[in-house]
Amino acid sequence: MEWKNHDYGRTREMREKYIPFDSVDKFIELKPNDTLLDVGPGDGFYALSFAKEVPRGTVTAMDLNEDSVSEIKKAQESSGIKNLVVSQNDICTVTDFSRYTKIFFSNVFHDLNCRDKILNNMISTFVDKTRIIFIEFKKESTIGPPANIKISQDDLKGIMKKHGFSFLKGEDLTEHYMQMYTI
Template sequence: MKFKLKDKFVFLTVGILLILCSWLLKPTLSPTAPTASATYQYKSIHSPDGIGKFYQGREIAQVMGHTGASWLERPSREAEEQPSKIVNAIDLKPNDVVADIGAGTGYLSFRIAPLIPKGKVFAVDIQPEMLDIIKSLKKEKNISNVEPILATESNPNLPPESVDLAIMVDAYHEFEYPFEVMQGIIKALKPGGRVVLVEYRGENPFVMIKALHKMTQKQVKKEMQAVGLTWRETKNLLPQQHLMVFEKPQR
């Protein structure tokens, strides 16, 4: 009888030790490691204009595909949005390197390029069809300092510390991975480099754009602060959009 009790005690002890070992050896995540659930949230019920993915409390809008290229190049765009004021307001220097993120057809890239004759424009887009349009227009316009770059949904594919200014016109709100893309942009910026976001004013219900394709200043500042950018100014010079300027900290 004593032998059986001892035997049971040995088995119980071994079992406890095995459980403890398996628990101690179980891989754990670092408490500081970011997780997908911490950055993004997903909802099955969402706006028909969104993708059901939320970042910083904002639903991400659907991307305007290359089939909408003609809308970007519409003759009425200057009268409606006055994009020439954007180009004049971003204080370009002749040797600046500018990244036009979500460049589309290159509408803005080709207006910036002549102002930086010793610099260049990286025309960045995730759609090869848009880059084909840029290549065609580059040849047609005989502009040599626009360089098309194919990005991914999470990476702008820009050289590190190569960019003086990154500009996004009516594009940021459609980024499927805004946190990752902005991290890539920050790595590409030189110390003290600027980020300019132009977005339809979400505070104004009379701006006749779908709600998910507009952003408030408060939301933009919140999302740029999340990636370490500092707000410098908002220029209220456009009829329907904010022009917001942020800066990468100096070393």
């Protein structure tokens, strides 16, 4: 998917309408010293919000898109947040995830062509208690990508199980769902 000149205002509107931050915040269970990787953070809303909640931890916002990285750096500078690392990098090339206690994908995983590679690298480098959190469009949702691109809740569970991950919990939202996994 091409994200050059992406409309982050529309993304923000959709997030505010369909994905209540309080629900996400409660679901993710952040601890003050967590090290979180936000994959494909877009405008950086979650990365910036999470960084405020992990004063002794670190949040890494990783995106390949130059516009996204620039947007997040501007927001970080104006907010004064110091424990946010903004990285212009391709998640498909990352081989070591051992430093993270949580890895967060919000409406991103369905777009990745290297899912198997990422999950194999995660399972081989994770430490106990590492969590992967997904927010994805429900298959039947009328918003988001076409249905053939969306990943159903059961399909995501199958993908994760195939790679050796254990389902911890899930939650339905209006047009999305959240799921959490560990090793």
